Amino acid sequence: MADTPAIHIRDLVVGFGEKIILDHLDLDVNGGEILGLVGASGGGKSVLMRTLVGLLPKRSGQIDFAGDSDDERRWGVLFQQGALFSALTARQNIQFPLRECARLSPVLLDEIANAKLEMVGLTREDGDKYPSELSGGMTKRVALARALALDPSLLFLDEPTSGLDPIAAGEFDALIRTLHRTLRFTVFMVTHDLNSLQAICDRVAALADGRIAAIGRLSSVLKSDHPWVQAYFHGARAQKLGLGN
Numbered sequence: 001m002a003d004t005p006a007i008h009i010r011d012l013v014v015g016f017g018e019k020i021i022l023d024h025l026d027l028d029v030n031g032g033e034i035l036g037l038v039g040a041s042g043g044g045k046s047v048l049m050r051t052l053v054g055l056l057p058k059r060s061g062q063i064d065f066a067g068d069s070d071d072e073r074r075w076g077v078l079f080q081q082g083a084l085f086s087a088l089t090a091r092q093n094i095q096f097p098l099r100e101c102a103r104l105s106p107v108l109l110d111e112i113a114n115a116k117l118e119m120v121g122l123t124r125e126d127g128d129k130y131p132s133e134l135s136g137g138m139t140k141r142v143a144l145a146r147a148l149a150l151d152p153s154l155l156f157l158d159e160p161t162s163g164l165d166p167i168a169a170g171e172f173d174a175l176i177r178t179l180h181r182t183l184r185f186t187v188f189m190v191t192h193d194l195n196s197l198q199a200i201c202d203r204v205a206a207l208a209d210g211r212i213a214a215i216g217r218l219s220s221v222l223k224s225d226h227p228w229v230q231a232y233f234h235g236a237r238a239q240k241l242g243l244g245n
């Protein structure tokens with residue numbers, strides 16, 4: 001499984017007006033791995049993720065997913081800030097993709113949502129709460145439960161630990177790792193969190209100048225001589241984590 005690309009991207013160009021954001025980008029995401037994507041703020045990480053999930057058009061290039069047809073693809077997406085529907089309870093948010101994609105009885109919908117709540121470390125009672133009643137960490141967990149609603153084979157995470165304190169961020173990383181080990185999905189994760197890169201990513205890809213400047217295990221990316229990669233991984237914050245020595 002590990003050698004099958006879950007996502008195969010070649011020569012991808014995405015831009016807005018005159019501005020080119022992704023400039024002939026190549027990337028393979030291996031089946032079953034957790035790939036962490038880092039890059040400068042405004043460098044195009046979210047644009048890449050939104051293009052992969054079909055929310056932005058590409059100018060040119062090729063994006064192929066493992067699996068034979070659109071019907072066989074099961075994706076989950078966790079957007080930055082969770083992006084829950086504020087008028088729906090946590091449980092209704094989790095049920096939303098199920099209602100869109102399958103005709104299930106109300107009893108079964110509740111059972112599935114309760115199982116997903118438990119999976120992400122929340123209770124049935126939490127399912128009755130509205131997003132305004134949830135802490136930042138709980139919001140991320142509900143958003144993750146919603147992303148898991150359709151039992152995805154591919155999970156897209158956009159800065160899953162942003163806005164969380166270090167303890168909550170560490171717990172969320174551990175949750176993703178545990179779910180990944182158990183459910184064996186592929187993860188494409190945009191992150192600024194150096195701890196997450198160290199703790200849960202199998203490989204790291206660095207986006208710079210609209211392309212993947214370095215990719216591989218964190219230890220090999222650290223050795224890249226690309227100027228942005230050097231600055232990112234050998235800066236003061238990285239040094240504090242013992243990276244880039």
Ligand SMILES: Nc1ncnc2c1ncn2[C@@H]1O[C@H](COP(=O)(O)OP(=O)(O)OP(=O)(O)O)[C@@H](O)[C@H]1O
Nearest residue numbers: 016021039040041042043044045046047048190192
């Ligand atoms: N819909 C859009 N229309 C026009 N420009 C856009 C659009 N979406 C993103 N951009 C531009 O594309 C560039 C890349 O944005 P993107 O959100 O992908 O950056 P990022 O790497 O995710 O940054 P950050 O780490 O700060 O979240 C930015 O210059 C942004 O202004």
